[in-house]
Amino acid sequence: MGSRVDLFASIRRDARLEGLGTRTLARRYKVGRETVRQALKSAEPPARKTPVRVAPKLEPFKPAIDEMLRTDLTAPRKQRHTATRIWNRLIDEHAAQLGYPSVRDYVRKRRPEILAESGSLAETATVPQEHTSGAEAEVDFGEFWIDLAGVRTKCYMFVFRMSHSGKAIHRVYPSLSQEAFLEGHVTAFETLGGVPTLQIKYDNLNQAVTKVLGGRARTENERWALFRSHYGFDAFYCEPGIDGAHEKGGVEGEVGRFRRTWLVPVPDVSSVDELNAYIAECEARDDVRRITGRLSTVGQDWAAEQPLLNPLPEDRFEPGLPLTPIVDRSSLVTIKQAKYSVPASLIGRRVRAILRASEVLIYDGRRLVARHERVGVRNGQAVQLDHYLEVLKLKPGALVGSTALAHARATGAFTAEHDAFWEASRRVNGDAAGTRELIDVLLLHRHMPAETVTAGIRAAMSVGSVLAEVVAVEARRAAEHLPGADADTAAGGPVTANVVSMTQRRLMDPLAVIAGLPADRRPTPSVAQYDDLLARRTAKQAATQTLNEGATPS
Structure with missing residues (x-):
């Protein structure tokens, strides 16, 4: 049946x-x-009656359970009764002989009833909201891991999400600094082409809020208040803790969605800039997705929302923190417990530095004199060998064990070609003079591309030359043959050396042409004509000796 x-x-x-x-x-x-x-x-069978389950052992303890649940109404969220805790209290305090399942089932049914009776249910319930187009946005940070140059590294993702369309901007930073917070906003505003007209919702982040007051009142960080004034938007701060999570639920969900969709498996990148470029591509692909319950895509909704944003201000806000450190005798400035090198000519002077989320810019007046990646390790250093070349020209012996050389080798700026030239130059010219020739080669990097300098080193050493002037000539010649300079080089043709070794030239076939010059057809030089002079000198010396022996002393 x-x-x-x-x-x-x-x-x-x-x-x-x-x-x-x-x-x-x-x-x-x-x-x-x-x-x-x-x-x-009736064609529809009547509903089966659910038998009323009677728990005679539990009945005497129901008032005690209800009382425990009522105390939870005013208790901290993380210190409220679980069914297990209620069961244990009944056994310890009331000598109850009950099974856990009966207590668990009663608590599951009774807890929402008590919540409703107290009127607290309305306070915890949420009401779906409609967001005006172009008016609101939400901001949050999320953390995740990447393999940065082969090292598992923790990073932080700044997420800016438009509440109406769901269009979101994501950027990765190595820290949760205020510089990252402000830089993320600037990037989002410039990428979106405008600023929300009403407000942006936030947690009570340390980067913006210094003190939480009563209600929605907050004491804001002075630099954050200046930033908001510059771009002309209001901040809406959510309730602290879990109670305020639903107030910006869109960006809370966006952090997890984007991380699961595009950052799994763990990204393997060589730099944070490379990762951010990949993330920008992912954002473009996200424009074709549909948010649950909507017929149009995120990109379509955003196309209608974008013209409603407020325009960007004429001046761009500098998100970096301005500082004025003094250059010490090691040609280093200290910024946030990390050291950065500057040209040695600035020792003892006060310079202007801009500390950004991922880099540090150092100026002498208006002139940019140094650019470094931001050091995330306390007492770490970022040192460039170029900043010490004038000092090393006077003190060539200091190069071997210098921190600047170690950093240059670690970053790949000091290549195997530089090492080979240095070794050969010291072998020919001596340690001091050979090192100075290397420093002259390193100075070429200031006004020539690195690949042309290394090409010049290879060309010079191919004929046994260890002179910086020869490297410079060959580097300039290599620059003329960079891709796009002519058809042969664009096709991948090698750049040959223009240096002529007379020894190699004489040993090669007479018909060969070296460096575009005709073969050397001159005869091998002879010293036979000087033999006559040697014979005359010998005869003269013999006559002088005979006269001296025949002389009589007076």
Whole structure:
């Protein structure tokens, strides 16, 4: 027999077609006459009655359980009763002999009833909201891990999400600094092409809020208040803790969605800039997705929302923190417990520095004199060998063990070609002079591309030259053959050396042409003509000796 619906349908069909009575139908389908009467009365079977489960052992303890649940109404969220804790208290304090399942089932049913009776249910319930186009946005940070140059590294993702369309901007930074917070906003505003007209919602982040006051009142960081004034928007601060999470639920969900969609598996990148470029591509692909319950895509909704934003101000706000450190005797400035090198000519002077989320810019007046990646390690250093070349020209012996050389090797700026030239130059010219030749080569990097300098080193050493002037000549020649300079080089043709070694030239075939010059057809030089002079000198010396021996002393 099928379901009760099928049974009722069969009874009603036989009664309609055959005119059978209640007793006959009951015998045919082996059911009670009351069931037949129900089928003839309605095609839908009546709902089965759920038996009332009686828990006689639990009944005396229900008032105690209710009291525990009522105390939870005013208790901290993380210190409220669980069913297990209630069960243990009943055993310890009331000597109850109860099974855990009966207590668990009663608590599950009774807790929401007590919440509703107290009126607290309305306070915790949420009401769906409609967001005006172009008016509101939400901001949050999320953390995740990447393999940065082969090292598992923790990073932080700034997320800016438009509340109406769901269009979101994501950028990765190595820290949760205020510089990252402000830089993320600037990037989002410039990428979106405008600023929300009403407000942006935030948690009570340290980068913006210094003190939480009563209600929605906050004491804001002075630099953050200046930033908001510059771009002309209001900040809406959510309630602290879990109670305020729903107030910006869109960006809370966006952090997890984007991380699961585009950052799994763990990204393997060589730099944070490379990762941000990848993330920008992912954002473009996200424009074709649809948010649940919507017919249009995120990109379509954003196209309608974007013209409604307020325009950007004429001046760009500098998100970096301005500082004025003094250059010490090691040509280093200290910024946030990290050291950065500057040209040695600035030792003892006060310079202007801009500390950004991922880099540090150092100026002498308006002139940019140094740019470093921001050091995230306390007492770490970022040192450039170029800043010390003038000092090393006077103190060449200091190069071997210098921190600047170690950093240059670690970053790849000091290549195997530089090492080979240095070794050969010291072998030929001596340690001091050979090192100075290397420093002259390193100075070429200030006004020539690195690849042309290394090409010049290879060309010079191919003929045994260890002179910086030769490297410079060959580097300039290599620059003329960079890709795009002519058809041969664009096709990948090698750049040959323009330096002529007379020794190699003489040993090669006379018909060969070296560096575009004709073969040397001159005869090998001879010193035979000087032999006559040697013979005359020998005869003169013998005559002088004879005269001296024949002389008589007076």
